[in-house]
Amino acid sequence: MKKKYRLPGGIFILLGVLLYCIFIFYHFAGLLFCAIGALILLFGAVDAMKERFPKATKCVRTVLRIGVCIVLLAAIGTGIWVGICAKGDLAPQADFVIVLGAGVNGDVPSKSLSERLEATEHYLEQYPDAVAVLSGGQGDGENISEALCMFNWLTECGIAPEHLRMEDRATTTEENIRFSLELIEREYGTRPETAAVVSSSYHLARASLLAKDEGLQILGVPAETDNPIYFCQMFLREICGVWYTVIF
Numbered sequence: 001m002k003k004k005y006r007l008p009g010g011i012f013i014l015l016g017v018l019l020y021c022i023f024i025f026y027h028f029a030g031l032l033f034c035a036i037g038a039l040i041l042l043f044g045a046v047d048a049m050k051e052r053f054p055k056a057t058k059c060v061r062t063v064l065r066i067g068v069c070i071v072l073l074a075a076i077g078t079g080i081w082v083g084i085c086a087k088g089d090l091a092p093q094a095d096f097v098i099v100l101g102a103g104v105n106g107d108v109p110s111k112s113l114s115e116r117l118e119a120t121e122h123y124l125e126q127y128p129d130a131v132a133v134l135s136g137g138q139g140d141g142e143n144i145s146e147a148l149c150m151f152n153w154l155t156e157c158g159i160a161p162e163h164l165r166m167e168d169r170a171t172t173t174e175e176n177i178r179f180s181l182e183l184i185e186r187e188y189g190t191r192p193e194t195a196a197v198v199s200s201s202y203h204l205a206r207a208s209l210l211a212k213d214e215g216l217q218i219l220g221v222p223a224e225t226d227n228p229i230y231f232c233q234m235f236l237r238e239i240c241g242v243w244y245t246v247i248f
Contacts (some may be wrong), residue, residue, distance in 0.1 A: 001044040001047075001048050002044060002047065002048070004044075005040055005041060005044025005045075005047065006044060008037075008040050009037045009038070009041035009044060010037065010041075011037070012033050012036045012040060013033070013034050013037035013038065013041075014037075015030075015033045015037075016029075016030045016031065016032070016033030016034030016035075016036075016037060017030065017034065018030070019033060020034070025230065026230075026233060028233055028234075028236070028237040028240075029233045029236075032236065039068070042064070043061070046060050046064065047061070074243075078242050079235070081205055081242075082205040082206075082235065082238050082239060082242065083235075084205075085205035085208060085220060086201035086202055086204055086220075087201070087220075087222065088201070088219075088220035089196075089219040089221075091219075092123070092196045092219035092220065092221050093127050093130075093196070093219075094127075094194055094195050094196040094219055095130060095131065095195075096130065096131050096132075096133060096184055096195045097120070097124075097127075097131070097132045097133070097195065097197070097198060097221065098132075098133045098135060098177065098180045098195055098196070098218075099116060099117075099120050099133065099135060099197075099198045099199075100136070100173060100176045100197065100198065100203070100207065101116075101134070101135055101136020101146030101147065101150065101170065102116060102136070103139070103141075103142070103146075104138075104139075104142040104143075104144065104145075104146050104149045105141070105142075106141070106143045107144055107152075108149075109149050109150070109153055111226075112200055112223075113146065115200065115223040115224060115225060115226070116198055116200065117150055117153050118223065119198050119222065119223035119224075120132060120150070120198045120221075121154060121157050121159065123196065123221050124154075124163060128163075130163070131164075131165060132154075132159075132163060132165070133165045133166075133167055133180040133183060133184065134146075134147045134150040134151055134154075134165065134166050134167065135147060135167040135176040135179060135180045136167075136168070136170055137168055137169050137170050138168070139171065145168040147168040148166060148168065150166075151164055151166055165183060165184075165187070167179045167180050167183050173203070173206065173207055173210055174210050174213075177197075177207070177210055177211050177214050177216065178214055181195075181214055181216060191215075192216070193216065194216070194217045194218075195216060195218060196218070196220075196221050197218040197219070197221060198221040199220075199222075199223060200222070200223050200225055200234065201224060201225065202225070202231065202234050202235045203234075203238060204220040205238065205242055206238055206241045206245055208220070209242065209245050209246070210245065
């Protein structure tokens with residue numbers, strides 16, 4: 001295999017392994033770098049066969065290039081849609097707002113959860129009659145559920161407890177939406193067709209897809225991500241997440 005393939009391929013894989021093993025919040029970026037490195041090495045392996053199998057090599061190389069182009073075009077198209085959804089709705093007024101949980105560090109909200117809580121506080125100040133369903137169970141490294149963490153944070157900021165409901169069983173976005181709708185239906189006797197949803201801006205596109213499976217149309221309320229590097233990683237991850245949701 002030629003050096004022009006071996007060197008960049010090895011560098012990408014090495015960087016991917018380092019990102020995955022050292023930086024806990026950049027696992028996806030590590031996997032992505034490893035995948036790019038493996039693809040470069042694959043092109044190098046195919047190129048190394050051209051002297052022995054020129055026709056087969058040309059065919060395989062063409063198929064690989066077409067495949068890469070299709071994936072890139074699909075990623076660009078999906079990314080545009082994710083970016084449009086990330087802007088949220090101009091007037092997201094609704095009777096209920098579902099707040100999607102994120103990690104809790106012990107008893108303290110993670111950076112992502114803090115950003116979602118700030119967006120929730122702003123929403124409830126703008127629409128004081130809305131009822132917020134705080135959705136999120138308790139995971140590894142969390143002393144309390146994400147729902148309780150959100151409840152504590154919001155009430156400490158002056159949000160009236162009677163405007164908050166806790167859903168503390170969900171462990172996935174799909175469960176966040178389904179269990180929140182079940183809670184609303186149990187308490188109010190009706191299942192809303194439309195509700196506002198607070199989540200990180202890059203996550204709203206996939207949330208809207210999962211909500212449609214539950215018969216819910218969402219009004220997106222984006223929580224902005226301060227860290228641009230983390231945002232880019234999560235944006236790319238959400239593109240793959242959308243594909244997974246659509247396919248499976």
